[in-house]
Amino acid sequence: MSHSDDLLWGAVAGISRFAALLTMAELGLADHLAHGPLDAGELARRCGAHAPSLRRVLRELAAMDVVRPAGRDGYDLTAKGVALRSDVPDSVRSAIRMLGEEGFWYAMGNLPATVRHGSSAFVERYGHLYDHFAANPAVSGVFDDYMRRRAVPFTEGLVERYAFPATATMVDVAGGKGHILARVLRANPDMRGILFDLEHVAGRAAETLAAEGLSDRAEVVPGDFFVSVPAGGDVYLLASVLHNWDDADAVRILRNVRRAMKPDGRVLVLEVVLPDDQAPHLGKDLDMRMLAIFNGGVERSRDEYAAVLRQADLALRAVVELGSGASLIEAGPR
Incomplete structure (x- = not known):
């Protein structure tokens, strides 16, 4: 054979x-x-x-x-x-449960239909992923645990391999429950943070930051990144955000960040960056899930991220490998 x-x-x-x-x-x-x-x-x-x-x-x-x-x-x-x-730090239990969840299983099994029609069979049956979670709290809980555990190696890479401005205010855009922001603030004791997410998420983020003893250095602001983001930040972090959206929507989000940031601010995009060769890569596997589950969600190469950033009047400055397949893209005003 x-x-x-x-x-x-x-x-x-x-x-x-x-x-x-x-x-x-x-x-x-x-x-x-x-x-x-x-x-x-x-x-x-x-x-x-x-x-x-x-x-x-x-x-x-x-x-x-x-x-x-x-x-x-x-x-x-x-x-x-x-x-x-379920009780070990590197547990994969929630990841396996999430991929086997009824909706995800349906999405991957119906990828041929998605490719034929150019729209997600999952979305047609279940609606947007986050609406599906809102209607199914148990599934949402599994997903939250999966994302928290998945973010651990990326977050450790972020604080170990990227030099944050010592006294910066970082705005964590769509920061979820606040685990990444909390880790960055613990590693940088003179920084302050703003966690920005939808209102129903913001309350849970406040609980996380309070439990970490960071309420005096971090605030939680509810809102919609398609409308605006908090102004005046030195650093804007978008972790696993842009890959959920097509180029047009990603540019809308980034333009709102560009308008809000300081003239010398920086944007950090934490994503899996696709290689330009044909070798197997985590990002290519993830891209099949994005194709199956979202209308428009996509993993991108360095050049594709550079093009999206350019349309938002931002310039890609550097890409820092964080380990476990993730990269940090640093950008600033053009």
Whole structure:
């Protein structure tokens, strides 16, 4: 079998393996096995599963080395399987659950229809992603946990590899619950921050900043970035924002930032930047999700970000690699 055949058949087998991982994540198998091996029947009882069906899934998971047989009918976690626990810092449980959520599963399965018609089958059935979350709080909670965990390596890269102005005020545009802003402020004790997001998000961000002891250095401002953003900031951060929007909307957001920023201010865009070659890359995988889930959402190359910034009267100055596939694009007034 050729290498290309291996890749193709590996992708075919991958759907079954992902389904087994999704079952493990949804049933919380790793949490149940956290303190040692369990008999498959007892494990089924604890997670409310049909024991004969669970044994078949456990056999597949053992072949993937996330669990291993222990005794006649027992299973234990492997070192790899520990990452499926919900209580470890690098847990992937919420990421797997999010990708297996009904709407996401539908979106990826209907990517051919999206490509045929040029509009997202997901949006046609479920509406905008964030409306879907608003209508399904449990799904929104899984997504929030996924995004928080996904942001950890990017955020650590941001504070380690980028030199912020010592006394700057940073406006975190669409900053969500405030985890990135909190980390930046902790690493830069003379900086101040403004978290800007929709009103229903702003309250949760205020709770995060208060819990971090940062209420005296950070304020939360509700609003819509298509209308305006807070004025007078030295630094404007847009983390995983622009890839949700097509070029026209991305330019609208950036123009509002350009109008609000100080003459010597800077814009920081934290995204996955696509390479110009044909090699496999995280951004290319993410771009399939953006295509499936959003009308207009897209991952971009350096040149494509430069073009969007230029239309907003901004100039790309530098790209800093943050690790884990993410990059920080620094821009300033043209």
